Amino acid sequence: MGFIIELLIAFFLIVSGIFGVVGSYGMIKLKDPMSRLHAPTKATTLGVGGVLLASICHSVLIEEHLSLHELLITLFLFLTAPITALFIAKWHIHRHEKPSDLPDAGEDELWATHAVEQVEDVPDHSKS
Amino acid sequence: MIRLLHRIFPHPHLTLLLTIVWVLLANNMTLNSLVFGLILGIIIPFITQPYWPDRPKLRNWPMVVEYILVVLWDIVVANVTVARVILFKRDADRQPAWICVPLELRTPEAITVLAGTITMTPGTVSSDLSAQGHNLLVHCLDAPDPDAVRDQIKSRYERRLKEIFE
Numbered sequence: 001m002g003f004i005i006e007l008l009i010a011f012f013l014i015v016s017g018i019f020g021v022v023g024s025y026g027m028i029k030l031k032d033p034m035s036r037l038h039a040p041t042k043a044t045t046l047g048v049g050g051v052l053l054a055s056i057c058h059s060v061l062i063e064e065h066l067s068l069h070e071l072l073i074t075l076f077l078f079l080t081a082p083i084t085a086l087f088i089a090k091w092h093i094h095r096h097e098k099p100s101d102l103p104d105a106g107e108d109e110l111w112a113t114h115a116v117e118q119v120e121d122v123p124d125h126s127k128s
Numbered sequence: 129m130i131r132l133l134h135r136i137f138p139h140p141h142l143t144l145l146l147t148i149v150w151v152l153l154a155n156n157m158t159l160n161s162l163v164f165g166l167i168l169g170i171i172i173p174f175i176t177q178p179y180w181p182d183r184p185k186l187r188n189w190p191m192v193v194e195y196i197l198v199v200l201w202d203i204v205v206a207n208v209t210v211a212r213v214i215l216f217k218r219d220a221d222r223q224p225a226w227i228c229v230p231l232e233l234r235t236p237e238a239i240t241v242l243a244g245t246i247t248m249t250p251g252t253v254s255s256d257l258s259a260q261g262h263n264l265l266v267h268c269l270d271a272p273d274p275d276a277v278r279d280q281i282k283s284r285y286e287r288r289l290k291e292i293f294e
Contacts, residue, residue: 019207026214030269034253035224038210038269042250046207071150082247082254089255091269102265103228108258115259 005061009054016050023047035094041085048077139180140175146172157160184235185292195288202249202284210250213270225271226255226276229264233286239264245285252277 019042026039052070059067093113106109121123129188137143143166150165152158186192213222233239239261243254246266271277 013269022211034267045203050136082244085247108260110257110259
């Protein structure tokens with residue numbers, strides 16, 4: 001029984017290690033900045049998730065006490081990672097993309113990052 | 129009586145969430161941490177209440193659970209797909225694409241959840257909103273068929289979020 005438990009924990013650790021390595025390799029291999037942005041969002045999901053699952057299994061099955069700290073790490077990562085990615089993406093659009101390079105924004109005509117650059121004085125929303 | 133309760137607990141779900149997070153942070157199930165978590169869970173929503181104007185009501189709790197499970201499953205599947213793209217596809221063959229997802233959602237909270245979900249599922253990163261918030265700009269790592277990606281986002285995530293929030 002102990003062997004199976006160790007096998008399970010080792011499996012989670014190896015899975016997370018593989019995805020961590022692939023994510024880092026992607027940072028080198030992919031050439032354009034927007035594609036590079038995909039690598040870190042990958043490492044935080046399965047890469048970190050595997051370590052956390054292994055940690056929960058270890059504390060529950062081997063040390064025999066319930067530890068759910070790890071769920072919080074997942075929760076905080078899921079809150080912070082998309083915001084970081086969005087900021088980097090917006091920076092990229094701001095510095096490197098012209099409105100004509102991006103797909104049509106439909107009835108709004110411009111994407112928010114470009115729209116802010118065009119408006120000379122930002123409208124005052126506090127009155128409405 | 130109910131109005132009094134509502135003034136003491138302006139945001140019951142936040143109270144519950146803060147208590148659970150505090151107990152998890154303390155990482156031991158004692159009455160001590162539970163009571164202190166409850167105190168924080170009552171005080172924080174009470175103080176921050178003015179910053180939560182017109183919160184949306186979550187309508188469909190089974191759908192919330194279904195949504196979380198669908199997203200977790202998609203993260204696992206998409207991770208494998210993206211790992212294959214990185215390892216086995218030559219960089220010249222890869223077809224990165226910008227796609228525009230027209231939004232039916234109007235609640236800011238729902239759009240935030242949708243954008244976050246798109247970023248967390250590997251292979252897609254939500255990059256910008258259109259000026260009035262009617263479209264979402266998404267970057268795909270490898271999309272031979274951009275329309276299929278857009279349809280999948282709309283049918284898998286947006287439809288469920290619409291049932292949850294609106």
